[in-house]
Amino acid sequence: MSSPDPQVRAARNQSTSSASPAARGPVVAVTGAAYGIGALLTEQLAASDEIRQVVAIDERRGECAAAQWHILDVRDPAIADKLRGADVVVHLALDLDLETDAAARTAYNVRGTQTVLTAAAAAGVHRAVLCTSAMVYGALPENELPLSEDAELRATAEATGVGDLLEIERLARRAPRAHPGLNVTVVRPAVLVGGTDTALTRYFESPRLLVVAGSRPAWQFCHVEDLCSALEYAVLEKVDGELAVGCDGWLEQEEVEELSGIRRMELPSAVALGAAARLHRIGLTPSPAGDLAYTMYPWVVSGSRLHDSGWRPQYTNEEVLAELLEEVSGRHTVVGRRLGRKDATAAGAAGATVALLGAAAVVRRARKARRRI
Numbered sequence: 001m002s003s004p005d006p007q008v009r010a011a012r013n014q015s016t017s018s019a020s021p022a023a024r025g026p027v028v029a030v031t032g033a034a035y036g037i038g039a040l041l042t043e044q045l046a047a048s049d050e051i052r053q054v055v056a057i058d059e060r061r062g063e064c065a066a067a068q069w070h071i072l073d074v075r076d077p078a079i080a081d082k083l084r085g086a087d088v089v090v091h092l093a094l095d096l097d098l099e100t101d102a103a104a105r106t107a108y109n110v111r112g113t114q115t116v117l118t119a120a121a122a123a124g125v126h127r128a129v130l131c132t133s134a135m136v137y138g139a140l141p142e143n144e145l146p147l148s149e150d151a152e153l154r155a156t157a158e159a160t161g162v163g164d165l166l167e168i169e170r171l172a173r174r175a176p177r178a179h180p181g182l183n184v185t186v187v188r189p190a191v192l193v194g195g196t197d198t199a200l201t202r203y204f205e206s207p208r209l210l211v212v213a214g215s216r217p218a219w220q221f222c223h224v225e226d227l228c229s230a231l232e233y234a235v236l237e238k239v240d241g242e243l244a245v246g247c248d249g250w251l252e253q254e255e256v257e258e259l260s261g262i263r264r265m266e267l268p269s270a271v272a273l274g275a276a277a278r279l280h281r282i283g284l285t286p287s288p289a290g291d292l293a294y295t296m297y298p299w300v301v302s303g304s305r306l307h308d309s310g311w312r313p314q315y316t317n318e319e320v321l322a323e324l325l326e327e328v329s330g331r332h333t334v335v336g337r338r339l340g341r342k343d344a345t346a347a348g349a350a351g352a353t354v355a356l357l358g359a360a361a362v363v364r365r366a367r368k369a370r371r372r373i
Contacts, residue, residue, distance in 0.1 A: 024052070025048075025049075025050045025051045025052040025236075026051065026052060026086075026087035026088050026235065026236070027051075027052050027053045027054075027055065027085055027086045027087050027088075028045055028051055028053070028054055028055070028086065028087065028088045028089070028090065028235055029054075029055040029056075029057060029082070029083050029086040029088070029089040029090070029125070030042050030045070030054060030055070030056055030057065030067075030089075030090045030092060031057045031058070031074050031079075031089065031090070031091045031092055031093040031112075031116060032057075032058060032074075032091075032092035032093030032094065033056035033057055033058045033062050033064070033067065033069075033092070034056070034058035034059070034060050034061060034062030034063075035058070035062070036092075036195065036196075037092055037131070037192075037224055037227060037228065038058070038062075038090075038092040038093070039062050039063065039064070040224060040225070040228050041090065041092065041228045041231055041232070042054055042056050042062065042064045042067055043063075043064050044228050044229075044232060045232065045235065046064055046066035046067050047066070048232065050236055051235075053068065054066065054067040054068070055067065055068050055070065055082065055083070055085075055086055056068065056069045056070070057069075057070045057072065057074065057079065057082060057093075058071065058093065059071065059072070059073055070082040073112075074091070074093040074112040074115060074116055075108070075111045075112050075115050076115070077115060077118075077119065079115060079116065079119045080118075080119035080120075080122045080123050081123075083119055083120055083123035083125055084123045084124065085123075086120075086123065086125050087125065087126060087127065088125065088126070088127045088128070088129065088235050089116060089120045089125050089127075089128050089129070090128075090129040090131075090231055090234075090235060091112075091113060091116045091117075091128060091129070091130050091131070092131055093112055093116075094108075094109050094112070094131070094164075094168075095108050095109060096109075096160070096161040096164075096198065097197075098160055098197070098198070098199060098202075098286040098287065099286055105161065105164065106163065106164050106167075109161075109164040109167075109168065110164060110167050110168070110171075113130065113167075113168050113171050114171060116128070117171060117172075117175045117178075117179065117182070117184070118179070120179075120182060121175075121178075121179030121181070121182045125182065126181060126182065126183060127182070127183045127184075127185065127235075127237065127240075128172075128175065128182060128183070128184045128185070129184075129185045129186075129187065129231060129234045129235060130168060130172050130184065130185070130186045130187070131186075131187045131188075131189070131227070131231065132165040132168055132169055132186055132187070132188050133161075133162075133165055133188055133189060133192075134147075134188045134189060134190045134220075134244055134246065134299055134301045135155055135159065135162050135165065135294060135299065136153045136155050136162065136165050136166055136169055136188060137151055137152075137153060137154065137155060137188075137299050137301070138153070138154035138155035138156070138293075138299065139155075139293040139294045139296065139297040139298065139299045140154060140293075140297050140299075141215075141216065141297045143297060143298045143299060143300075145218060145250065145298050145300050146220075146250070146300040146301050146302040146303075147244070147299065147300065147301050147302065148301075148302055148304060149188075149241070149242045149243065149244050149301070149302070149303075149304065149305055150242070153166065153169060156290065157290075158288060158289070158290025158293075159199070159288065159290035159291045159293065159294060160198070160199050160286070160287060160288060160290075160291055162290070168186075169186060172184045172186045183240065185234045185239075185240045185241065185242075185243065186241075186242050186243065187227070187230055187231055187234060187243045187245055188242065188243065188244045188245065188301065189222040189227045189230075189244075189245050189246060190220040190221055190222040190244075190245070190246030190247070190299075190300070190301060191219065191220065191221045191222060191246075192221075192222050192224060192227065193221050193222065193223055193224065193320045193321075193323060193324045193327070194223050194224030194225065194323065194327075195224065195327075196224065199286075199287045199291040199294075200291075200294060200295070201324060201327075201328065202287075202328075203295055204260065204262070204321075204324055204325060204328050205328045206262070207262075208262065208263055208264060208265040209253075209256070209257060209260070209262050209263070209264045209265070210264075210265055210267065210272065210292075210295070211253060211264045211265065211266045211267075211295075212266070212267060212268075212269050212272050212273075212292065212295075212296045213266050213267060213268050213269060214269060215269070215295075215296035215297060216253075216296075216297065216298065217252075217253040217256075217295055217296060217297070217298070218250045218251070218252060218253075218298035218299075218300050219250055219251040219252075219253070219255075219256050219317065219321070220246045220247060220249070220250040220251075220299075220300040220301065220317060221246065221247050221315075221317050221320035221321060221324070222245055222246040222247065222313075222320070223247075223313070223314070223315040223319075223320050223323070225314060225315070226245060226246075226247070226313045226314055226315055227245055229311065229314070230243060230245040230306055230311060233306065233309060233311050238309050238310070238311075239305055239306055239308075239309035239311070241305060242305075243303075243305050243306055244301035244302065244303050244305075244306075245301075245303055245306060245313075246300075246301055246303055246313070247313050247315055247316055247317040247320060248303075248313060248316070248317075249300075249317060250298070250300040250317060251317050251318070251321065256321065259318060259321055259322070260321065260325055269296075272292060273289045273292060274289075276288075276289040276291075276292055277289040
């Protein structure tokens with residue numbers, strides 16, 4: 001066969017070189033695309049010159065008009081049909097709501113992740129990006145500052161949602177063996193801030209910052225915009241493996257108190273943990289006692305893999321803390337439970353610790369009264 005005319009060949013070369021990066025980029029599916037981090041990432045990817053197409057999956061339609069929407073539950077095996085043609089899936093359809101029934105939350109999170117990974121493999125998707133939390137490393141007094149990505153995952157299932165996240169991590173490790181050809185990247189953010197509601201953000205809604213005697217807290221935050229940029233790095237395969245993401249460095253408890261202007265209330269460990277456990281057991285607070293460990297001991301991460309790839313956070317810990325304090329202004333929480341205006345006034349006068357112990361005392365009196373009847 002004779003070679004093409006030089007002018008034709010030149011035209012073809014020009015056409016190839018002038019093709020936009022998006023035309024050559026990946027097709028990316030995002031679950032949980034209608035709200036929160038999923039909505040933010042969907043908008044960001046849809047606006048990127050390096051992404052060819054965004055497929056948005058959720059139980060309701062979101063606001064990103066540039067995405068191709070599919071409305072279904074991520075636990076539905078029919079999701080495999082919606083993933084056909086995608087190169088990457090970012091799974092963000094997780095329920096970590098403090099108020100959700102724990103059993104229902106686990107059923108949704110674990111089953112959803114299993115279904116998405118299986119469907120991705122069946123649809124020929126070559127990369128899955130999962131998002132858990134740096135909480136999976138565990139908050140322990142002997143933790144190094146900072147922890148490397150390769151540090152052992154030593155968390156237990158005693159804090160809100162952490163058991164689900166550990167199971168998702170297990171599924172991520174197993175997926176490449178169960179589904180050859182499917183690569184999995186896991187992104188683990190520090191304390192996430194930016195429209196989020198967690199036991200750790202509610203800590204800053206208290207009239208006093210509860211400090212457990214003998215503990216050494218170290219605070220590291222992650223802005224949702226930095227998380228989304230890290231997820232985009234993973235989508236574009238600029239970095240892979242297990243990725244920790246957060247602001248550079250950390251804040252000591254004294255720095256947090258100075259920056260926030262919120263004074264501390266210090267309690268012995270047995271008193272704080274015992275009262276928190278009792279209040280959660282009888283349903284007065286949504287946060288189990290295990291959540292307190294993450295305000296007691298360090299779980300700061302280095303983020304070295306992202307840094308080595310050229311990624312940098314756009315926010316500092318000080319900036320994210322300031323944004324968090326602005327977000328929670330006017331809210332009032334004691335041991336994870338949001339208070340009404342009247343309760344908040346009383347708690348503000350007495351302090352978070354007094355309110356915690358007072359609630360425990362009320363419970364004890366109620367139990368004694370029942371026994372007398």
